[in-house]
Amino acid sequence: TISEIYECIDEAVQTMMSVVSKNNLLCYVVDTSKFEHVNEMKQILVGFAEKIDVINMNNIPMQHTIELMKNKNQLQQKVVEFIKNADLYMDNFEYVDMDKIQLKTGEGDEKPDEKVLDIPENIMDQIRLVSTYKGVHVPSMMFDSTGTKKIAAIASYVIEALEQGRILVVDELDSSIHFKLTRAIVAMFNNELNTSAQMIFTVHDINLMDCKRMFRKEQIWFVHKDEEGVYVYSLADFTAQQGVRDTTDVMEKYRKGALGALPDPELINSLLSIKGNVKGDDADAK
Template identity: 60%
Template sequence: MEVVANKALLCHAIDTSKFSKLAEIKRIITEFASSIDIINMNNIPIDQTIKLLKNENNIQKKVVNFIKQADVYLDDFKYAEADMDIKLRKNGKAIADEHALALPEQLLDQLKLISVYKGHPVPSMIFDSTGTKKIAALASYIIEALEEGRTLIVDELDSSLHFSLTRAIVALFNNELNDMAQLMFTVHDVTLLDCKKLFRKEQIWFVHKDEEQVYLYSLADFTTANTGIRDSTNLLDKYKKGVLGALPDPSFFDSLLEIKSKY
């Protein structure tokens, strides 16, 4: 009979009230875990941004400014007042306000997000691009991480974002003004391979796959003597030449031959 689940830490699952050392370990692990946010760029909850937008305070202003910086035409981004009139249409006929308000709360909140483009307010859910929507959802996590010293883990940070936006987000965390927050992320954008201004060698990691297994290794593993990798090296050029590995080599020609063979 299993007493503890195989994915649970023992010190977190048992009663540590009588074991002071174990209780301290549990406290440290719990505090660390609670300071981590894990985000998938293809499914970012907008709830956190909505929550912050509902309260007019310093954090809310910072979130709005962050979102506005992502689009040159965006004048403002806000959550509409709770008593605003919501007009929806079904089959060309207006739905009564009380029926509109019966929508799920999460959907109703998203409908109240307003983007202002050159003085014209429009529903964010309908008019904003995928990239702007992702920035709006991500903004709260970024600002709170920087404000509270949290650790933010993002899968595919560059998904639907212009490379300059991705680079700007990374620069927020990877500079001397930030001494608490951490950002860990995966990307396919090779333009971020930059040891001259953006990263140190030990901050860049690669994932290489072959038929047998997956390899994870750091740029710092490449010695200058063997590969010529220095802080001034053009890493993008080295990567394209296959020096750093982790370079896919797809061949779709067989697929084309299969298609052509049908005719």
């Protein structure tokens, strides 16, 4: 009967799932060429995944920006404008040809370009990034501040996401950059002019929770940790009956602990332990 056939199929699927790694989607371990709908599902998932860029602001690679800077196209100019607008003291940011890099000759008759051949390509690429301040050209990776270098590194990801409708996931967006720059980057995505790109990010800057000006309640999520586990929940979960309205000062609520996700460090115990050890050492010395 049909019910028996469905039972057999269900049993087969359950058996298959029991031997499949929990870290792999079923459509990746099945020969999808034999199953039209499963193959279609796989293509949708793959297409979605290929549109996601995940970066950590504490370890963001410059190579992505370098690759865009190598190609003389519209995106390159937009990346440069983004960097220049973020750093008002910078006149220009460019990826220059090797003949514009001044290299000092070493001892003997060896030519500079012969030494260059021994330098790894990725290092050479970074040397060719040049910033200009008041007409003075300097190697970006050597002279620019950490914040400026991070802006230069994230610039390509931001521009590509907005131009191509990609999804940008950024860990600690506010790391080493001015709070106004953080807000400006967020505003580029949280804007009616942006119709297809998305940015998901984590921050420690609670000033960004000003949902009356920047976000809707459902756009703000908290991560709460305790001894039993980690919990993720939305600001929208808090109702007017719980004292969270559209006019509520969310930052003040958070500071008072009404929204959870507030660290409770006990570093004073470490200080007392240190002081106790010091006093104990003094007593032993006497």
